Amino acid sequence: MDIIKVEHLCKEFSYYKKETGLQGSLKNLFHREILTKEAVRNVSFAVEKGEIVGLLGPNGAGKTTTLKMLSGILFPTSGNAVIDGFIPWERKNEFKRRFSIVMGQKNQLWWDLPASDSFYLNKCIYDIDDAAYRKTVEELSELLDVRELMNVQVRRLSLGERMKMEILAALIHRPQILFLDELTIGLDIISQQKIRDFLQYYNEQTKTTVILTSHYMRDIEALCRRAVIISHGQLVYDGELSKINHLMGDKKLLTLKGIGEIPAEKLAAFGRVREKKGAETVLEVPKDKLRETASAILSTLHVEDFTVTEVPLEESIALIFKKEVDSL
Amino acid sequence: MKPYRCVFRMGIEKSLEYRADFFLSLFSAVFPIIIQTFLWNYLYGNEDAAALFGYTYNEILIYTLLAGLVSKLVQTGLEYQVNEDIKLGGLNKYLVSPVSYGRYQLFSFLGEKAPQLVIMGAVAAGMIAFSVAVLGLELSPMRVLIFIVSLVLALLLNFFIFYSVALLSFWLTDVNLMFGTVSIVLVVVSGGVFPLDIFGEKLELLVNLLPFGYTTQFSVNIINGRFGWTQIGSGFLCQLFWIGFFGILARCMWKRGLKRFTAVGG
Known part of the structure; x- marks a missing residue:
């Protein structure tokens, strides 16, 4: 059964250019030529429950934009998406309880406080009962090997440790769908490996549906059987990873x-x-x-x-x- | 625990995390008061100053002390956070979780403010005692009680004013400089530096009509005994009106801004 269905999704951005130097800046003060960029063009795909799909593409291909539309952060210019019966950009609370998005370059935890405080906040926000919350935190902190770091301020953690905490925080409410954007960016090989192993195990255990983007092929090869490749906003490949070589x-x-x-x-x-x-x-x-x-x-x-x-x-x-x- | 109570508690924890910053910010409130005291000393060296301003020397000192304190108490700072969230996309994390951004900010702000309020409350009690004992301020427990109520409302009003200003970030990408200007202007027009009624009745009327006086001058005028009960009553009505006004304004701005944000990107 398809839990995510995307049809003809398009997103245009308007922006303006600035020529080099002060002259360009002054010119822009009075007149800004508005240009349009098609970040996502007519992208369609479907994801089954429990699947891990790799969303691949070069920088600026529209991967993050697609994920943002699927999580309801952005309105599409046109097209449709239905996730577990909800239209993401209507931003219903019921929908928000069903998914999580983790971005490798964004921080969702309270910077000045230990991660455990942010976990507890998520427990309150998603209204998780005490027993389930304790069980989740205990289990996941063990798996991610961060138990000792629970009471250390987030700002004092290394990038790898912080990323693990970000993942843990995103899983407190046990979402059915997980969007992971450049999760392992900037991490060392061991941390990458740890996070990969964790995601694989977690997906097997919970049948959580995952869409992930990464520039590290090791991540993709280890986790995804299927890849959706977009380039210049367009879908160029959707199929099994193992068949890509065949195609080429x-x-x-x-x-x-x-x-x-x-x-x-x-x-x-x-x-x-x-x-x-x-x-x-x-x-x-x-x-x-x-x-x-x-x-x-x-x-x-x-x-x-x-x-x-x-x-x-x-x-x-x-x-x-x-x-x-x-x-x- | 309810989400916003949790946010409130984390706000408290956050402000306790930075002790030095906390005490320095208290200390910084002292300087303007000292400078103003010197200024008033100079001005009141002139014989008819009291007649001109409508305040005796002691009255003006009491005002300066209390206004310095009140404007520190109601001071916000969330505008920088809101601007950053909008500009750098930190807003995304609130959009994907089932919370209201405005309420989240309000409770986090109140939480961060709470420890400061406790300490400032003690300082305020000291200052008020000093004013009573040395400067001859007359005080009734009723006034103290009403003063506290007006402070809470002033804090809320200031939050909504600055939250509305902060939401301009949806349209203007970088407004940090503007925030500095706005907060300085607002401290002055709210009567945080000197009482605005020294400039005569016309300006006083204007102050009464505008919202800003209700963040500082109104509370001070309650405790220093300058306002009678009718003035206090109508003042409260105005304060409540402006809280509602800016609350609704912020709500509208949020709705429109968010549409823009989600259309343009974050």
């Missing part, structure tokens, strides 16, 4: 290490040479020709080491972004 021409990478250096022209006969560093070479080979190419290489060249890998997802996605730009 189904290639595999052969990394081989020769005994001594193998000349480039010899290698080029087997596939496109992507990279060559001394004895080590990365070849790009069509997937359906992998077996024959590999055996040909092994029988004709002196190879010491040999590995087959997928084309990194980043690259395929970057290609999708770029393709979209070229077709414009």
Whole structure:
């Protein structure tokens, strides 16, 4: 069953430009040329209950704008969205109790007080009974490994610790839908990993529906089976993550290490040479020709080491972004 | 616990978190009072000053002391927070949760104010005792009680005035400088520096018609005995009227501003 249904969503912003320097500023004092930007253009997709969907796209693609419309912060210029039976921008309290949004670059906790105070405030705001509140905080603080930090002022926490607290605060009312915008931005690898593991576990346990945006492919690969890709405000891909490589021409990478250096022209006969560093070479080979190419290489060249890998997802996605730009 | 009670409590905790700031802000209230005392000393060196201003030297000192105190008590500061929320998108977190932003700000403001009120209350009691003992102020318990009621209303009125001003941020992106100007002008036109009736009856009438006097001068005129009971009664009516007026104004501004905010982005 679809819990989120988005149809032909559009959002236009008006803004004005300023030329460099004082002259531009003075000119703007008297006359501002109003320009329009289409941040989101005709985006449609649906999300099933319990799904984790990755919303991908380069900076300025319209990801955050889309999430803001879905959480009712922004009115769309046109189009529809229904979330669990509610229209987000009507901002009904009943709807607000069903979801949470966490933004990696925004702070929702009281800066000067310990996070536990903000948790308690959320308990009051969402009218959660004592037992359920205690259970949630105990369980989640254990999972996120922040139990010792509950009584430390938020301003004294590290970025990673604060992010965990932000997540905890957003889950106090046990929302059915979670929007996560650039959650792991600026975090170290271990913190990223911890948050990823937590989200995965939490989603499995509670079947919470999640839409998340991130620029770290590791986040996306670990958490999402499905990706919705937007570029320049338009939807360019909606489907399984694993099929993206297929879409981009189904290639595999052969990394081989020769005994001594193998000349480039010899290698080029087997596939496109992507990279060559001394004895080590990365070849790009069509997937359906992998077996024959590999055996040909092994029988004709002196190879010491040999590995087959997928084309990194980043690259395929970057290609999708770029393709979209070229077709414009 | 109800949400706004919780916000109120957190406001108290927040203001207790910064002790130094708290005491410095109290200390800063003393300087204007000292400067004004010198000024009045100089002005009252002139023989007919009392006749000219309509206040005796002692009366004007009592006024200065009490007005300095009252204007400190009703002082806000939430306008900067509101401006930042609107400008940088901090407003989003309130929009997605089932709370009213205005009420949230009000209770957080009252909470932050509460510890200050307790200490200031003690200081005020001291000043009033000093005025009674040294400067010859006459006081009845009834007046003290009414004074306190008027202070609470003055605090609310000032909140709504500044909240309305703060909501201008929906239309003007950066209004921090304006806030500084507005708060200085308002302290003067509310009678926080000197009594406005020294400029004659016409200005006094204007002060009575405008809302600002009801944030400071009105309360002071209750405690210093300058107002009779009828004046106090009509003063309260005006105070309540202006609270309602700015409350409704803020509500309308919020509605229109929010439409703009959600249309334009945050």
